[in-house]
Amino acid sequence: MEFAVEFEDVSVRFGTYTALEGINLKVPAGAFVAIIGPNGAGKSTLLKLVLGLLRPSSGRVLVFGVPAPRAPAEWLGYVPQFKTLDRSFPALAIELVATGIRRRWPFRLSPVEREASLEALRRVRGEELAYRRLARLSGGELQRVYLARAFVRRPRLLLLDEPATGMDVLGEADMYRMLERYQREHDATVLMITHDWEAARHHATHVLVLNRRVIGFGPPERALSDECLRRAFGHVGHPHELSFSVGSRDA
Amino acid sequence: MLDLLSLPFMQRALLAGLLVGATASYFGVFVVQRRMSFLGSGLAHAALGGVALGLFLDAEPLYVALPFTVLIALLIAWVRERTELGGDTAVGVFFSLSVAFGVVLLALKSEYTADAMAYLFGSILAVTPADLGAVALVAAVTLLLFPFWERWAYATFDRDLARADRLPVLFDDYLLTAMVAAVVVSAVKVVGILLVAAFLVIPAATARLFSRTFAQMTLLAVVLGVAGVIAGLIASYLYDVPSGATIILVESAFFLLGLLAVRKI
Numbered sequence: 001m002e003f004a005v006e007f008e009d010v011s012v013r014f015g016t017y018t019a020l021e022g023i024n025l026k027v028p029a030g031a032f033v034a035i036i037g038p039n040g041a042g043k044s045t046l047l048k049l050v051l052g053l054l055r056p057s058s059g060r061v062l063v064f065g066v067p068a069p070r071a072p073a074e075w076l077g078y079v080p081q082f083k084t085l086d087r088s089f090p091a092l093a094i095e096l097v098a099t100g101i102r103r104r105w106p107f108r109l110s111p112v113e114r115e116a117s118l119e120a121l122r123r124v125r126g127e128e129l130a131y132r133r134l135a136r137l138s139g140g141e142l143q144r145v146y147l148a149r150a151f152v153r154r155p156r157l158l159l160l161d162e163p164a165t166g167m168d169v170l171g172e173a174d175m176y177r178m179l180e181r182y183q184r185e186h187d188a189t190v191l192m193i194t195h196d197w198e199a200a201r202h203h204a205t206h207v208l209v210l211n212r213r214v215i216g217f218g219p220p221e222r223a224l225s226d227e228c229l230r231r232a233f234g235h236v237g238h239p240h241e242l243s244f245s246v247g248s249r250d251a
Numbered sequence: 252m253l254d255l256l257s258l259p260f261m262q263r264a265l266l267a268g269l270l271v272g273a274t275a276s277y278f279g280v281f282v283v284q285r286r287m288s289f290l291g292s293g294l295a296h297a298a299l300g301g302v303a304l305g306l307f308l309d310a311e312p313l314y315v316a317l318p319f320t321v322l323i324a325l326l327i328a329w330v331r332e333r334t335e336l337g338g339d340t341a342v343g344v345f346f347s348l349s350v351a352f353g354v355v356l357l358a359l360k361s362e363y364t365a366d367a368m369a370y371l372f373g374s375i376l377a378v379t380p381a382d383l384g385a386v387a388l389v390a391a392v393t394l395l396l397f398p399f400w401e402r403w404a405y406a407t408f409d410r411d412l413a414r415a416d417r418l419p420v421l422f423d424d425y426l427l428t429a430m431v432a433a434v435v436v437s438a439v440k441v442v443g444i445l446l447v448a449a450f451l452v453i454p455a456a457t458a459r460l461f462s463r464t465f466a467q468m469t470l471l472a473v474v475l476g477v478a479g480v481i482a483g484l485i486a487s488y489l490y491d492v493p494s495g496a497t498i499i500l501v502e503s504a505f506f507l508l509g510l511l512a513v514r515k516i
Contacts, residue, residue, distance in 0.1 A: 090464055
């Protein structure tokens with residue numbers, strides 16, 4: 001079996017703070033993995049390790065068998081949280097999409113880059129956004145542009161950090177359709193951070209429940225068991241249904 | 252007016268002004284978008300230490316100030332990268348250190364205090380062939396480094412995206428900081444240490460008001476920087492006022508007009 005991502009006894013420490021500890025994980029190629037966990041569980045840290053943005057304090061991370069920092073950028077399609085966008089930067093949506101191909105900020109788009117970027121925007125039903133300024137886009141529109149940017153390079157591995165933030169229900173359903181279609185057509189693997197357990201249950205082939213350690217990993221029905229959720233969150237109800245949480249957040 | 256341009260010192264002044272106007276505005280777009288305006292001001296003050304060292308050593312001041320200020324810039328970048336201190340704190344420490352160093356050196360050789368004043372307030376009409384050489388060198392390196400624009404721009408937009416795409420963002424940061432320092436030093440004779448930060452920031456800020464893309468912002472900033480130098484030099488000749496300050500006043504007028512125009516758009 002081919003593995004898209006492997007964590008071998010990975011720990012990450014920032015000074016005395018341990019963000020992740022003893023992570024052992026093998027993500028099969030072609031899986032759709034939803035990563036859930038409370039705030040501060042190390043979800044974004046885990047994604048950064050796969051992207052090669054962060055080195056583990058111990059252990060190693062492999063992407064398709066290659067150490068993460070040396071994995072070719074073409075393999076990875078990254079959708080960051082749209083909240084990280086610097087809205088003061090003057091840019092058009094099509095330029096951001098084109099960075100997915102050029103891996104630089106384009107001074108001038110070539111006809112090939114322009115056409116490929118428009119095609120990627122069409123794929124996410126965002127062609128009309130192409131020549132709009134990033135600063136003027138809504139959260140949902142921005143996520144579609146970031147998604148097009150990730151798709152345009154046809155990556156083997158999609159990494160998404162809370163991509164549904166800022167989207168309405170229809171937009172979210174649309175996004176999952178796009179992701180699943182891309183995954184089907186390109187045999188890609190998806191790692192997605194989400195706070196929506198129901199969406200994870202419905203769309204993911206695997207769920208990773210994280211709270212600095214791996215609490216559970218496997219098919220949704222197993223990973224989203226009451227026991228795993230209680231250990232990760234201190235409660236078992238969907239967060240949207242709760243006005244407070246009980247118990248310890250420590251795993 | 253045309254007779255004036257036949258004078259060698261005026262030709263040097265114009266050429267130095269145009270080159271510095273273009274390069275400072277070019278790097279200014281990164282300074283503005285990365286919110287590093289204080290770095291420009293700090294490096295200009297750090298240049299005083301370099302100029303004073305040059306005068307103290309009886310060497311060509313700009314040729315000593317250039318490596319001195321680049322070194323200070325790299326130290327600032329290093330402290331910013333390696334510690335949890337904010338960038339403004341690192342700038343504050345090193346620019347104070349450099350100014351103090353310069354003041355002490357000038358006190359030790361007080362006969363050069365008048366020369367130092369030319370750098371403090373700028374003296375474009377006193378640009379020597381050696382000064383012009385330093386300005387031309389910085390402009391030539393800027394041109395050679397144009398392929399870095401796309402890398403710097405990408406990291407300016409989002410460092411993590413650039414790093415995930417395997418760009419050597421840290422190296423690029425050091426290079427950009429060093430080039431900003433070099434441009435600042437090359438500009439001190441033209442506008443003076445006290446005003447050189449404005450040379451970096453104002454054309455870029457004006458360009459930002461009208462630009463939909465970062466490439467547009469860069470081109471417009473360079474055009475405004477060059478136009479400001481030409482208009483400022485003409486105005487300073489016509490009204491017999493200091494050229495460096497006049498250039499900055501013209502550029503500020505562009506900015507204020509830009510603000511008014513944008514409000515009406």
